Amino acid sequence: MSSKIEVPKPAAIDRSAVKYQDKQESDACATGSCGCSGESQLSVLEKNVHSPVTPGAKNFPCFKVTPELDAEANRRIAQYPAEQIRSAVLPLLHEVQHKFGFISPESIDWVAKKLGIEPMQVVEVVTFYPGFRQKAPGKIHVRVCRTLSCAMGGSYELMEKLCELTQIDRSQEDGHKDTISVSPCGNFSVEYAECLASCGTAPVCLVNDDFHEGITADKAKALLEGYQS
């Protein structure tokens, strides 16, 4: 009997999140955009952590070690046994990303020095975890859940709508290294996330640090407008 019910065509699987293409090389330096020298001591690593400049760069200050950053770092480091402070690498990187928008080569240098480890050991971590990005996002960064329950609830359509509203072009994304796309105006960026642990209220997304549930494509406009005032 079930065969009589017509099965609608589901939304095409959005493959853009997992495209593996060679990253475009760009000569611009991550931080050069705002007038600083953008020089890093990490010439060897430069290629690995090289961050193309995005229009989102205007939203964030250049990396600089402020007394507050240093104090926060020391507070985090104190959470681990004295001989194991390498453990603080994730907390320190979170601190950097929160304040400066993304992880620049200069900040990697600083984290490594702070923890007494090789810069490469920090790079290793930055390049593994999808939670760290190496280029500036928009002022409003939307992470849309693309996993099963949300996809069934319409998250691919939500992503499409968000891109349409913000004129974001996602064609340059690749699966692991470069997962975010920024709007030409630099105010918005989008990224796919994997299950955000709220499948019962699908589709869900994170906007910066705020969680939103039940955001179907028709609510995309209102969602963005809420952040524009």
Add this chain to the structure above:
Amino acid sequence: MSDIKYLPGKEPHEKEHRLIFKNVDRQGWDQSIDTYLKEGGYEMLKKGLKMDPKDVINEVKTSGLRGRGGAGFPTGVKWGFIPPKNTKPVYLICNADESEPGTFKDRYILHQDPHMLIEGMVISAFAVGAHTAYIYIREEFPEAAIILEKAIAEARKKGFVGKDIQGTGFDLEIYVHRGAAAYICGEETGLIESLEGKRPYPRIKPPYFPAAMGLYMCPTIVNNVESLCHVVHILRMGGEEYVKLGTPRNSGTRILCVSGDVKSPGYYEVQVGKVTFRELLYDMCGGPKDGREFKAVIPGGSSSKILRCNESFKIGRGDDAKDLDFWDLPLDFDTLAAAGSMAGSGGVIVMDDSRRMSWVLNNITHFYAHESCGQCTPCREGSTWMRKVSDRIADGTATPKDVDTLEQIAYQIDGKTVCAFGEACSWPVEAMIDKYRDELIADTSDDNDFKSPEREEAEKFLSLT
């Protein structure tokens, strides 16, 4: 408990039995320590710290509590694995990575009842002799991380965390450690590597069982958020009483998270094994969406094997064996294992007859290809191949033979990898092909002739020479 009022529209279903979620969606409830104390909070901490640690472990053993993080391993038994002559520091880690697709229970505990978790952690740390505990929380819970840090500070002020807790001489520091959006950090040894500040490459077991060689090579107990919360209730009720909840070998309550194609998705805390799929999906979740029929269910997070709603199973052995329809299966660890799947983390994902299975499969393979840590070849390569082949099946560009290829790839992953992610990524594929082979093949065509770009290059080259 009848005097508890819940927010309108969020009242628990009558078949629910709320211990862990007692305060979730409760009217007038907030995360502050004062609210928690008013309800008798931290009394079990006081009781526990007066007991002998061995007696606390025994109480948990008696309760029969099985881990709620996925594997269902008995918690008390795990605690007993710390080497008896150990002289190193012991660590307790709360696994708040909650990343198994379909699971969304820890979220509500962390956001709405952080003190229950802290109380459970102090008691558990006391039982296993840990003086430092970490809560490894996924990066995607930024608000919960702040709530927890605030709750820990409140608890420290009142003398429930820190030095000389409640004058008993027991010291415990609890820290929050945020992950960075990698699923593999939920695997306990991957989590430990991540906490050590490295890439979260899981460790090979044996020899690296965390209870003996965990964080910083010291004995470490890793438990899920929900498991640690149950400890509070076990002390309150006593192991003997707690074990009466649920069914034999599957004691207590657990939170089932239902998502997908049902009328009312959500969380339902029930006695383990006391609710069947029929009761859960029809009575509690309101049945299928209008005009639809249920087709398939993933019972314990996306890593568990999919079940067809029109299947029947032989459960039990010998004289005890019974034939059960899918709808009559109780959702407990042992029955779901006997049905060829698992209870896992309690994430029930429901699909109705509007879903094409090749599309569902494709979504799942994308998840695992993205999340494999890449340490072992079968998993790293296999998960990517499975993604590529399932892309073709979903697109309609595959041949029937591709379905066999996909199946072969899956069977070459499980059992051959460092961590259980190998099973997690291959089981869903194996089960999907096993149960929906015809439907997958219907999406393929003999006329398709897929050639990889590499093969096209090669053919071009060969025809030139």
